[in-house]
Amino acid sequence: MIKLERINKTYYSGAPLHVLKGIDLHIGKGELVSIMGASGSGKSTLLNILGILDNYDTGNYYLNDVLIKNLGETRAAHFRNKLIGFIFQSFNLINFKNAMENVALPLYYRKVGRKTRNRMAVEYLDRLGLKDWAHHMPNELSGGQKQRVAIARALISKPQIILADEPTGALDSKTSAEVIQILRDVNREGMTMIIVTHESGIANLTDKIIRLRDGVIERIDDNSGHDASRFNPDNIK
Amino acid sequence: MISLLYEILNTIRRNKMRTFLTGFAVAWGIFMLIVLLGAGNGLKNGFAANWGSRLINVVQIWGGRTNIPYAGFQAGRRINLDDRDLRFTSTDFPGEVNFVVGNVGIGSRNISCGTEYIASDISGVSPQMMSIEGLKIDRGRFVNELDIREKRKTIVISRRAADVLFKQKPAIGRHVNLNGIIYTVVGVYYIDDRQDATGSYIPLTTAQVIYNKGIGVSNLAFTLGTTIDSEETNTDFTNRYKARFARLHQIAPSDNAIWYWNRFSNYLQMSKAGNFINIAVWVIGIFTLISGIVGVSNIMLITVRERTREFGIRKAIGASPGKILRLVVTESIIITAAFGYAGLVCGVGVTELLANSVFTGGDRGGRESISIFVNPTVDLNVAIQATVLLIVAGTLAGFFPALKAVRIKTIEALNSR
Numbered sequence: 001m002i003k004l005e006r007i008n009k010t011y012y013s014g015a016p017l018h019v020l021k022g023i024d025l026h027i028g029k030g031e032l033v034s035i036m037g038a039s040g041s042g043k044s045t046l047l048n049i050l051g052i053l054d055n056y057d058t059g060n061y062y063l064n065d066v067l068i069k070n071l072g073e074t075r076a077a078h079f080r081n082k083l084i085g086f087i088f089q090s091f092n093l094i095n096f097k098n099a100m101e102n103v104a105l106p107l108y109y110r111k112v113g114r115k116t117r118n119r120m121a122v123e124y125l126d127r128l129g130l131k132d133w134a135h136h137m138p139n140e141l142s143g144g145q146k147q148r149v150a151i152a153r154a155l156i157s158k159p160q161i162i163l164a165d166e167p168t169g170a171l172d173s174k175t176s177a178e179v180i181q182i183l184r185d186v187n188r189e190g191m192t193m194i195i196v197t198h199e200s201g202i203a204n205l206t207d208k209i210i211r212l213r214d215g216v217i218e219r220i221d222d223n224s225g226h227d228a229s230r231f232n233p234d235n236i237k
Numbered sequence: 238m239i240s241l242l243y244e245i246l247n248t249i250r251r252n253k254m255r256t257f258l259t260g261f262a263v264a265w266g267i268f269m270l271i272v273l274l275g276a277g278n279g280l281k282n283g284f285a286a287n288w289g290s291r292l293i294n295v296v297q298i299w300g301g302r303t304n305i306p307y308a309g310f311q312a313g314r315r316i317n318l319d320d321r322d323l324r325f326t327s328t329d330f331p332g333e334v335n336f337v338v339g340n341v342g343i344g345s346r347n348i349s350c351g352t353e354y355i356a357s358d359i360s361g362v363s364p365q366m367m368s369i370e371g372l373k374i375d376r377g378r379f380v381n382e383l384d385i386r387e388k389r390k391t392i393v394i395s396r397r398a399a400d401v402l403f404k405q406k407p408a409i410g411r412h413v414n415l416n417g418i419i420y421t422v423v424g425v426y427y428i429d430d431r432q433d434a435t436g437s438y439i440p441l442t443t444a445q446v447i448y449n450k451g452i453g454v455s456n457l458a459f460t461l462g463t464t465i466d467s468e469e470t471n472t473d474f475t476n477r478y479k480a481r482f483a484r485l486h487q488i489a490p491s492d493n494a495i496w497y498w499n500r501f502s503n504y505l506q507m508s509k510a511g512n513f514i515n516i517a518v519w520v521i522g523i524f525t526l527i528s529g530i531v532g533v534s535n536i537m538l539i540t541v542r543e544r545t546r547e548f549g550i551r552k553a554i555g556a557s558p559g560k561i562l563r564l565v566v567t568e569s570i571i572i573t574a575a576f577g578y579a580g581l582v583c584g585v586g587v588t589e590l591l592a593n594s595v596f597t598g599g600d601r602g603g604r605e606s607i608s609i610f611v612n613p614t615v616d617l618n619v620a621i622q623a624t625v626l627l628i629v630a631g632t633l634a635g636f637f638p639a640l641k642a643v644r645i646k647t648i649e650a651l652n653s654r
Contacts, residue, residue, distance in 0.1 A: 053553065053648045073647075074557040081555020092550045092651060096251035109555040114243055153554065 001192050002027040002050065002161065007059035009045055019045045020056070021215040027194065027208075032187040034195045034203040037212035044165065046212065047196045051084055051163045052076045064160055081109050085154030087183075089166035091146040093138040099125060099149045100134040106157040117156075124152040128182065144175035151182055161192040168202055180205055245568045259536045259569070260576030263627050266529020267577050270522040270623050271584025271615050275591065277518030279613020281511045286611040291371035293504040294461040298322075298482075299496040307489035316486050316494050320452040326459055329481060333462050333474055338363035339454030341444040348394065348437060349414045350402040357398055358436040359415065361444020369458050370428070372438075375399075377409040377424030384423075384440040390447075392420040393438040396427040418447065461501055468505055475499060522623075529627055534634035537569060541638035548642055549650025558643040562636070569635030570628060577624040577631075588614045 002025070009020040019042045027033055037043040048054035049061065052068055053076075061068045063083060071079065086092075093102045100121045107117035125134050128148040138146055147167060154162050164183065168176035180202060187193045195206060203209050209221040249256045300316045320339070327337040341361035347354045366372070367379045375396050384391050392413060399408040399422075412419050420439065428434045445451065465471050479497065480490060488494045548561050591613045642650070 048648050051553075053651075054646070073552075074559060077552055077555050077557040077560075080553060086553050088651070092546075092553070094547050094550055096248065101247070105551070106554045108240065108244065109551075109560065111240070114240060157555070 001029040001031075001064065002194075003060075003062040004050075005060040005062075007046075007049065007056050007061060009042075009049065009054075009056045019215050020049075022059070023215075023217060025210065025217065027192065029192055030187070030190050031208060032184065032193050032195075032206045033208045033210060034197055034206035035210045035212060036197060036200070036203050037218075038198070040214075041212040042215045043196050043212050047163055047165055047194070050161075050194060051086060052080050077109075081106060081157060083160045085157060085159040085162040087147070087150050087154050087162065087164035087167045089169035091138070091143075091150045091170070093146055093149060093153075095138050098135050098137050099130060099141065099145075102138070102149055103152045103156055106153060110157065120156060121152070124156050125149070128152050142175075143171050144178060147171060147175075147179050148182065151179070151186070155186065155191075159191075161194060162186065164193065164195040166197055167195060168197070168199065176202070241564065241567060242571075244564065245571060248564075248568060249572065255536070255540055256572055259533055259540070259572050259631075260579075262529050262532030262536060263573045263631055264576040264580030264583070266526050266532070266627055267580030267620075267624050268584040268587075269525040269529075271581065271620050272587050273518050273522045273525065274615045274619060275584070275588030275613045277514050278615060279588075279591065279611060280514050282611035282613070284507050284511050291500070292369050292460055293500060294465070295369050295458055295500045296461060296478075297456055297458045297498045297500075299456045299498075301493075301495050303488055303492055303494040305489040305492045307492065308487045310487065316488065318454050318457055320454075321485065322457055322482070323454070325481060325485060326457065326478075330474070330478065332464050335460040335462050336365050337457060337459040338365045338369065339441055339457045340366065341441060341448065341453075342455040343444060343448050346416050348392075348398065348402065350411065353402050355398050355401045355435060357394070359444075360436060360438055361441040361448075362438045363441050366438065366458070367426075369460065372426040372428060375425040375427050376407075377422070379424050379426065380438055380440050385442050388442045388446055389440060390418065390420045390443055391423040391440060393424040393426055394422055395434050395436060396425055397433060397435050398437065399425045465501065468502075471499070471501055471505065526623060526627065530630040530634065533569075533573065533627070533631045537631070537635040538638045541565065541635070541642045545642050545645060545650050545653045549645075549647050549653065552647040553651060561643050562639055565635050565639035566632055570632050573628045573631030574624075577627050581620055581624050585615070585617075585620065 004023050004025040007020050007023040007025075008018070011017040011019055023046060035043045035046060045054065049056050050063075052063075052071065055070065063079070066079075068079065080086075093099075094105070097105070100118055103121035103124055104114075104117040107120065108114075112120075122131060122134050125131050128151060130145060130148055130152070133141060133145060133149075138149070141149065147170075162183075167183065168179055171179060176199075183193060183195065184205060195202065197203055204223065204226055207222075207224050209223050211218045211221065298318065300318045303310065303312055303314045303316065306312045318339070323337050323339050326334055340363075343359040343361065345356050346359050348357050349355075360366075362380055363385060364379060364381050367374075372379065376399075377393070379393055380391065383389070392415070394402070394408070394413070402408070402413065403411060408422050408425050411422050413422060414420075415437075426438075441454070445453070461471075461474070465474050475497070479495075482488070482495060483490050483492065486494070544565075548556075551561055552558070645653070
């Protein structure tokens with residue numbers, strides 16, 4: 001599904017900053033993976049590259065066996081629309097559109113008719129228990145509700161992978177648990193999911209933990225037993 | 238495309254304030270431009286209307302008295318005009334003088350018919366007087382060459398006089414009594430903007446014979462040729478004409494012994510003022526338009542900046558830069574076109590209101606009405622061109638900031654506040 005070969009990325013604002021230093025990574029279909037690392041470890045950059053929001057300098061990135069390299073903005077947008085669903089820490093809902101319209105937006109860029117996409121949007125909101133809020137504006141929703149709207153929006157285009165950047169970062173612990181549960185449920189239906197987080201509690205709920213440190217993959221933990229607690233002696237250096 | 242329009246309508250509906258501010262700048266610019274141009278046109282048309290149908294290139298001369306002793310004559314000598322003046326005027330300035338007419342003023346007399354009478358200024362005139370004074374024939378005809386040659390006792394009276402003397406009955410062919418002499422009415426005239434004109438016209442030769450003028454005329458009028466078209470040529474001609482006149486009547490060259498009145502000089506001044514108003518109005522109008530454009534650009538700049546994050550979100554979920562650009566540009570076209578049209582309608586409405594208001598003289602009769610504003614409206618083409626210009630400007634004003642916003646990397650746009 002996802003194959004990264006010796007990905008390098010350097011930022012050139014001011015002093016050159018070598019953020020990713022030869023990342024090799026393979027993520028299979030239907031996996032639930034988390035990327036962990038301290039701030040500055042390159043995890044957000046990695047996610048942006050995976051999400052085709054940013055270019056990389058050298059190496060190869062295959063998504064669904066398609067080489068994603070040096071794409072123009074238009075092609076990149078096309079791939080994002082077709083293959084990737086995003087969930088952001090700050091939800092990134094459009095504040096002058098109601099929940100339904102926000103969810104329906106990816107379909108607009110797929111030239112799906114207005115009635116069809118609104119109907120589908122309500123269906124997806126229903127799946128996430130937000131049917132009654134379909135016509136509410138984002139500022140009338142709680143954080144957890146907003147994130148569920150964002151999840152519905154990520155799902156509606158039936159992407160190949162879902163990339164979640166600190167999906168619980170702006171939520172309290174109870175809501176966080178709910179949101180993570182939803183993501184796990186979605187994954188259980190076969191959706192490949194990559195979650196960037198710095199909360200080990202969240203990471204512990206994923207099947208595989210990729211630990212980044214200073215732009216290299218320090219370690220990949222198999223966490224199928226969900227026992228990657230920081231108190232697990234194996235995880236303490 | 239319909240989908241795009243829906244998307245835009247949705248955006249506009251949810252961002253009323255922003256839409257209104259953008260639109261207001263456009264509507265106001267167009268509105269002010271049209272009202273200004275309309276007012277300017279009204280002033281200009283007012284000037285033109287006050288000329289009425291009179292010819293503009295007319296010179297009239299009356300005799301006067303000398304002020305300076307010359308060639309053995311004392312000062313204070315009366316200068317009378319006669320046939321000799323008519324002759325030299327028509328022969329000595331080929332190309333510059335078109336036709337010359339003499340005119341005998343008889344003064345105010347009572348014209349009566351039965352028991353009805355009206356006081357009227359009587360002039361003996363040539364046929365050309367009609368166009369010089371801008372008279373229009375209501376019924377019958379004006380004084381003609383045959384009248385002149387045969388010294389007929391015919392008279393052309395004003396509509397007002399015809400109303401008084403004959404009421405609703407036909408006037409042509411009727412006889413009127415002018416101080417004991419019977420004249421036949423051959424025509425009734427009117428003047429567009431002078432409903433109260435009461436003067437009457439009889440043939441020049443008739444007047445000369447009956448009222449003891451001999452070959453004399455009280456004034457002469459002539460029209461200027463097309464070679465006299467500017468202030469310079471006009472002044473030059475005036476000087477040469479006066480010199481020629483002074484030689485004939487043996488008047489000192491520096492003596493202003495005749496009354497020389499040139500309607501063309503007045504016209505030049507008026508049209509100069511008209512042009513000035515025109516330029517001033519356009520300059521103000523264009524600056525208004527520019528301020529409208531700047532207003533639109535400003536708001537679009539801020540709007541696009543405000544929407545950078547939204548564009549980032551749209552791009553993340555699959556909008557290509559081209560699609561976002563199209564969204565912004567179409568939106569700004571729709572807003573500027575709609576509000577531009579509104580401004581256009583309001584502006585035209587106000588000028589029409591002005592056109593029918595108390596400021597305009599129009600044809601309400603009564604005393605001689607001098608119109609300040611006549612038809613203060615704008616050529617619709619100009620109005621539409623201005624609107625289109627503002628729409629184009631509004632579109633460009635939206636396009637360039639949008640282009641900049643779209644070029645921001647998606648990930649940076651997403652993180653912008």
